[in-house]
Amino acid sequence: MNSFPWLSMIVFAPLVAAVVLLAIPTKSRTTTRIVAITSTLVSLVGSLRVAIGYLPGGGYQFREHYPIIESIGINLDLGVDGWGISLLLLTSIIIFAGAFASWTLTQRDKEFYVLLLALVCGVFGVFVSLDLFVFFLFYEIAVLPMYLLIGVWGSTKKVAEAGPFRFLFRLLDIGGKEYAAIKLTLMLLTGSAFILVGILAMYDSAGAHSFSIETLGRATYPRSLQMWVFPALWLGFGTLAGVFPFHTWSPDGHASAPTAVSMLHAGVLMKLGAFGVMRIGMVMLPQGAASWAWVVGCVAVVNIVYGALAAMRQTDLKYIVAYSSVSHMGVVMLGAATMTVEGWNGAIYQMVAHGLMTGLFFALVGLIYGQTHDREVGNMGGFAKSMPAVAVFFTIASLSSLGMPGLAGFVAEFQVFLGAWNGPMPWWALAGVLGAWLTAVYVLRAARRIFWGAGPPARFTNLSDPVGTEWVALVVLTACLILFGVAPRLILDDIDTTTVGYLDTISQTAPPQASAGVRP
Amino acid sequence: MTSTTSSADASPPPIFPLHADHLVLNLALIALLLPLACFVLLALVWPLRRAGRLAGWLSATVAVISFGASARLLMLVVGGEAPLTETVGWLVRDGKVIASMGVHIDGISASMLAVVTLVAACVQVYSLGYMAEDSLPAQGRYFTYHSLFITAMGGLVLAPNLLQLFAGWELVGLCSYLLIGFYWAKPSAGQAAVKAFWVTKFADMGLIVGLLALYGATGTFAWDAHLVGIWATAVPALLFMGVMGKSAQVPLHIWLPDAMEGPTPVSALLHAATMVAAGVYLIVRAYPLFELAPSLLLAMTWIGASTALIAAATAIVQDDIKKVLAYSTCSQLGYMIAALGSGQIMGGYFHLTTHAFFKSLLFLGAGAAIHAVHSNDIHDMGGLWKTTRISALLFITGSLALVGVPIFAGFFSKDLILEEMLEAGQYVPVAMLVLGAGLTAFYMTRVIVIAYFGDAAEGAEHAHEAPWTMLLPMGALGLLAVGAGFGGDLLATLWGQQYHFGMTPIGITTSVIGLGGIALGIMRYGTSTWTADLLGGLRGFILSGPVDRFWDSAWRQGLLPFAQVVGWFDRYIVDGLINMVAWLFIFLADRIKRFQTGRAQDYVFAVVLGVVAFIAYGMVGA
Amino acid sequence: MNEIIAAGPGLSAWLILAGVLFSVGVYGVLSRRNLIAILCSVELMANAVNINLVAFSRFHGDTLGQAFALFGIALTVAEVGVGLAIVMLVYRQRQGIDIDDLHDLLG
DSSP states (O other): OOSSOHHHHHHHHHHHHHHHHHHSOOOOHHHHHHHHHHHHHHHHHHHHHHHHHOOTTOSOEEEEEEEEEGGGTEEEEEEEOHHHHHHHHHHHHHHHHHHHHTTTOOTTHHHHHHHHHHHHHHHHHHHHBOBHHHHHHHHHHHHTHHHHHHHHHSOOOOOOOOSTTHHHHHHTTTTSHHHHHHHHHHHHHHHHHHHHHHHHHHHHHHOSSOOBHHHHHHEEOOHHHHHHHHHHHHHHHHHHTTOTTSOTHHHHHHHHSOHHHHHHIIIIIHHHHHHHIIIIIIHHOHHHHHHHHHHHHHHHHHHHHHHHHHHHHOOBHHHHHHHHHHHHHHHHHHHHHHTSHHHHHHHHHHHHHHHHHHHHHHHHHHHHHHHHSOOBGGGOOOGGGTOHHHHHHHHHHHHHHTTOTTSHHHHHHHHHHHHHHHSSOTHHHHHHHHHHHHHHHHHHHHHHHHHOSSSOOGGGTTOOOOOTTHHHHHHHHHHHHHHHHHOTHHHHHHHHHHHHHHHHHHHHHOSOOSSOEEOO | OOOOOGGGOOOOOOOOOOOTTOHHHHHHHHHHHHHHHHHHHHHHOHHHHHTOHHHHHHHHHHHHHHHHHHHHHHHHHHTTOOOEEEEEEEEEETTEEEEEEEEEESHHHHHHHHHHHHHHHHHHHHHHHHGGGSOHHHHHHHHHHHHHHHHHHHHHHTOSSHHHHHHHHHHHHHHHHHHHTTSTTSHHHHHHHHHHHHHHHHHHHHHHHHHHHHHHHHSSOOTTOOOOTHHHHHHHHHHHHHHHHHTTOTTSOTHHHHGGGSOHHHHHIIIIISTTTHHHHHHHHTHHHHTTOHHHHHHHHHHHHHHHHHHHHHHHTOOBHHHHHHHHHHHHHHHHHHHHHTTOHHHHHHHHHHHHHHHHHHHHHHHHHHHHHSOOBGGGTOSHHHHOHHHHHHHHHHHHHHHTOTTSHHHHHHHHHHHHHHHTTOHHHHHHHHHHHHHHHHHHHHHHIIIIISSOOTGGGGOOOOOHHHHHHHHHHHHHHHHGGGGHHHHHHHHTOOOOOOOOHHHHHHHHHHHHHHHHHIIIIIOSSOOOOTTHHHHHHHHTOHHHHHHHHIIIIIIHHHHHHHHHIIIIIIHHHHHHHHHHHHHHHHHHGGGOOOOHHHHHHHHHHHHHHHHHHHHHHO | OHHHHHHSOOHHHHHHHHHHHHHHHHHHHHHOOBHHHHHHHHHHHHHHHHHHHHHHHHHHTOTHHHHHHHHHHHHHHHHHHHHHHHHHHHHHHHSOOBGGGOOTTOO
């Protein structure tokens, strides 16, 4: 079984490519891209291989084990389950598409790719690590390059803010890429501090001198500990997942970030947060999760409806998409909060669906912005005349986001709603359904204002459809959206097995136990 | 690796159970998947799509083959073929399939499929002529959407459970959105398309919640589940909310008149014959659920009857020929809903069938007139009888069927509805429906008199008769508009019921009222001497669109400002607080940094002070 | 040897001397404005420490202290070398060595 270290290959291929890129003093743009794309392709192939080779029956497979600091139980311990497979696939698809979407970048492109690949290594690592310390390490690797990626390569266009507090905005340089970068980094690192405290508390309480997720998962923690560690993890990971009211880094960050970074950030990184809440928070601290589930769910509902309404008000295209991410991540958190099989299946599926969808959105927004240098929806109109293919892809992404059957978004949202209806508070499902309708309202409104109408305004005369490599991202992402929308069982069966396994574990450990310790 | 758990007996990989020798199944799959293949082909192979004409012929051929397959299927089912359900698992939960996709073939679905594919085939052939003046890529796009529509509608009709029905439901809604917005360069078309989507999707919220509740109560999406308690009423009521949107019942009908922005054949197929009837089909399909909710059924009767009356009254004052027909469609759907509410599923379904034929015929006829004069206004058409005699005749045939003149199709189905409702004791709704029938006769007469027999308008004098591609499907539908009424027996057989036509007092009354409406219409609009305006005051009120205004203000003064407030709140309060924290740190740091004088001596002084304090502490502590 | 100790001043006298010397040094560092003078004051402080080391070494009979004092003197030389170099560079840059002009670290 363990003949070839597939997971290591997936995780470290981007890192190796990053080092290679640093080492070769190339000035050739093509070489840079070929190296980067090859490494993402290696990861993609590896992910597919793992997904196909994963045997039904669940559990962690493709295990690898390399000791790092054995005295305190830190190991590079890799393995995937159904959740991991889905998210590995998502990540490798998005980064593959993202590497193509950055093809036209000109400024310091080598460094850009180096940071991008390092970031992806971190993302892959989080999804396959079975060691909490390494998990956290990868998590930080995934978060930190974002600072430079946004701060250096971000969009220089500032968002002009009007209103009575204009002076404050000027004082803090709000709207600039540097502001967005530092805001994002500070908020996420504050979250990380909570996570680290939570992890150390668990390590200490379990007393097994091991950071292994499996060992820690078998331990039972005192209720009092769970009651504060779970919220800490929820807040920490939740900040990255865009949980209200700690979501505000997301619109600014996504709006300022370059295309591929937006794709990766909204498409994959936000999922790290949700994955952390579910995998670490809920599975390992079931009592805390059960006690706090109603808060998680209610906040998720706020996310969904509030995010959709806020998106409706935006006039900047990137802000619309960013707020829609806030809204859709609410669906993921809602599914998680239900603690039901349908809800968790739906939550993981929504991560995949939303990742693909929002990746496609940001790729398209990047294409549009690259030609118009304007993101103000009110200035656009009639773009379908000059960029029909973009209009088609945008419509498909919109439809997936509003839950059109046949696209991945529906499969995900519907399962989440099913879970919510059968969960602790059925009215959550109503709010979710309302959110889906609000999504239809703002996303179709935006599509109409951008693409429909007599023709582009005079200042946008030479718009055109994507050319050459720009097609790759669009086609790949759209194909996956349709594929996962039509045939959900390609990954749903594995997700389901894993979910059921976790929920079984939770129901076994549910009875409160006074003392902490590893169960025999 | 870990040992396999008990859930290892997961179902085998999803492969559609094709049986080479299973004719019924294969026919259904041909009807369903051939248009899908055509859609995929046209969507992916852009040179073919942009070639236009070829794409059109391909799509139309596929539609005709699809109809052939469903007709053969219907014959087999009429011939006594047992109902058949074939599915593959689609969603799983705990290793078990909770939702499946597939086909369910019985009398209801087979007959509906035949109706859908027949009208679709006619409309596509018609479109070959009607759309000929559009650019070639536009034509290709048009037929691509149409192929998708047949698949989606087929999936809806053949659905083995409510979830697939819902999937098809949403997909036909998508086709509707795309086809209403077909002329996307026109701002009004874009607004109409989005409005149609929003309104139907708004209603679909009820449908989704209904599905959730159904699943919550029974664990399946089956339409014959047995519900108890509150859910017995709540689930069908929620489903009915979706129906009100899709089948354009007051007050959610507002999107249908606007939907006339699409090409006329689209209105004929989607917004008259098939898609809007999906709501009625849903109720027929899920009748075992609706049956258990008598209070809901009563509400349905009243909503249906009100819609029939209100929409018919609104149709009278419209000048746009398509809007007249659109309100007429609302009105006729009201008849069907009212019939279903009274427990007369056979009557409602029969009317759905005949309505599909004559209303699509009317739209195609209207399309021929529009094609001839390039205007939707009936006053621009005047005198078309002289130039386009065949299509005028067909239009009049359709009108007679709609009005319910005896021997025409509409007569039989409308008569059946009224008769059965009367038996059920629904006197007031019946009166409303009969009055509606009179109004129907009046507004159709108005259209015919003005458009075909009125003073010749400028453009109408040089109008040309439509090409054969348009006349042929109209002729086919015309035959059905005349003859479909005699198919009641056939339909009844499919349902395992008895149907005997007999002339009853209510039938006679309705016919008389209908003829009276025609006479009144001819008197009012045929001669200019009779000038008393029956509807003077009402006309202004109806034209101002009270229901539309209500929704419009809900949107403009409700949702949009609320979103503004939320956006402001997010920017200034939520984000403001976070910026405030940042600002607080900057502010404090600004104060604290004053300690950094930058003079080395000050730092040394601080060190000395510290040492002194340390020593002092040591001496005091000691 | 012991007679000398007995005859001379006691340990505390040496420590008081060192203390006074150190205080003078501190005062110099804090109050002088001229960099050279500050450097001299620092030397005073360093030598006060050296006196302490030698005194303790003498009175405890442990020669290690004297070794440390020698080591300290060597370090002081290096320190003066670096310090004077800095002073010279400052002079070149600013045409003066008044410490009040050097407040670039002002927050």
